Amino acid sequence: MVEIILNKGKDKAAWQLHPWVFSGAIGRIEGKPQNGEMVKVFNDRKEFIAYGYYNGESRVAIRLLEWDPANQVDEGWWRRRIQKAIELRNNIFENGQTTTARLIFSEADFLPGLIVDRFGDFISVQILTTGIENIKPIIVDELNKLLKPKGIYQRQDASARAHEGLAVSAGVLLGEHPPAFVEVLENGVHYHVNIAEGQKSGFYCDQRENRLYLTKYVRGKRVLDCFCYSGGFSLNALMKGAAHVESVDSSALAIETLKSNIVLNQLAETSYTAVQSDVNKQLKKYWEDGRKFDIVVLDPPKYAPSRSSLDKAARAYKELNRLGLSLLESGGLLASFSCSGAMDIATFKQVLAWAALDAGKEIQFIYQFNQPDDHPIRASFPEGEYLKGLLCRVV
Known part of the structure; x- marks a missing residue:
């Protein structure tokens, strides 16, 4: 096995079980590893640190997997890791009200x-x-043995694969091709999921607990769900007695899926309005028209893909939340989210405080949203924490 020796002083994170070794930390390589090949990693005194796999084309040159030298990373190791990750999610499906969840979450499950x-x-x-x-x-093979699915489908993520020097890849890996819409349950709500063409993996299961929590406040209320995608917050609000829900998304596929989900759950079509539009433009239109809502949900895409883009993202988050707050009166609620890992919760609170100031509103933070237990945050890999949200009350 190829041996990689780290530069002096560049081994601290690796000893602390952080799974990433950046290319600049490498002192020398004894051998010529192929991309994806398993390697042994040592400090400058040639003390063993961990096994990992190497990629010379990636800024993260080594992804560390195993710190016990006696546990070589072979086929059995991979299978045990897959088994463990899935076993830890069994509780999610036990009540029969949920049939969708994340089963393996990359570094958090020691499977970067x-x-x-x-x-x-x-x-x-x-x-x-x-x-x-x-x-x-x-x-x-292991997923098929453990889960016996009708089909296993590989989604493509062109940008992430490009960083690793990998070609775009998507399609059926085993069994049937998923139909245009696969029906799933989440907390008793039915959804049609487009696995092959939908955003990301096809459905945002990381909002499962947050969607359910917000239903505490929706009965008899006017709810505005922005960046609604397939209608997670919208459907939960309607199921729990919201007076009316307005759902906004720029994607035609998202609006089409939302409408399909309204029918699927046998909800009254008069109880909601679906709007295909740019969210910021639509929020400005609502303000110009004098529209008001009791609850506004803002769940935008990732504005800050890296720390270098954080300042620009903060300005975008502030303007979005200013517009959302302008549609609320005293007692109104804003549920605002960020899925940008570079945006920590303290910064997000400050951004919302600035937005409230610009909107001429005084707000209270009454609840903090997080990612659910199928998206765990490994203590040695805090970068796995990305989803955060705040429930704010206008006073």
Whole structure:
């Protein structure tokens, strides 16, 4: 096995079980590893640190997997890790009210570069690193043994794969091709999920608990759900007695899926309005028209993909939340989210405080939203914490 020796003083994070070794930390390589090949990692005194897989084309040159030198990373190791991750999610499905969740969450499950989601009888897989690409047959076989799905489908993530020097790849890995819409349950709400063409893995199961929590406040209320996608917050609000829900998204596919989900749950079509529009433009229109809502949900895409873009993202978050707050009166609620890992909760609170000031509103933070237990945050990998949200009350 190729041996990689780190520069002096560049081994601290690795000893602390952080799974990333950046290319600049490498002192020398004894051998010529292929991309995705397993390597041994040592400090400058040639003390063993961990096994990992290597990629010379990636800024993260080594993804560390195992710190015990006696536990070599072989086929059995990979299978045990997959088994453990899935076993830890069994509780989510026990009551029969939920049939969709994240089964494997990359570094958090000691499987960096692998994302696996369950959608009823189908499995969606994202493979983002060369090391995981090399063991794809093992992954597919183990998922099939454990879950017996109708089909396993690989989603493409072109940008992440490009960083690893991987070609775009998507399609059926095993079994049937998923139909245009796969029906799933989340907390008793029915959804049609487009696995092959929908955003990300096909459905945002990371908002499962947050959607349910917000229903405490919706009965008899006028709810505005922005960036609604397939209608997670909208459907939950309608199911729990909201007077009316207005759902906004720029995607025609999202609006089409939302309408399908309204019918699927046998909800009154007069109880909601679906608007295909740019959210910021639509919020400005509502303000110009003098529209008011009792609850506004803002769940935008990732504005800050990296720390270098954080200042620009903060300005975008502030303007979005200013517009949302302008549609609320005293007692109104704003549920605002950020899925940008670079935006920590303290910064997000400050951004919302600025937005409230610009909107001429005084707000209270009454609840903090987080990612659910199928998206765990590994203590040695805080970068896995990305989803955050705040429930704010206008006073």
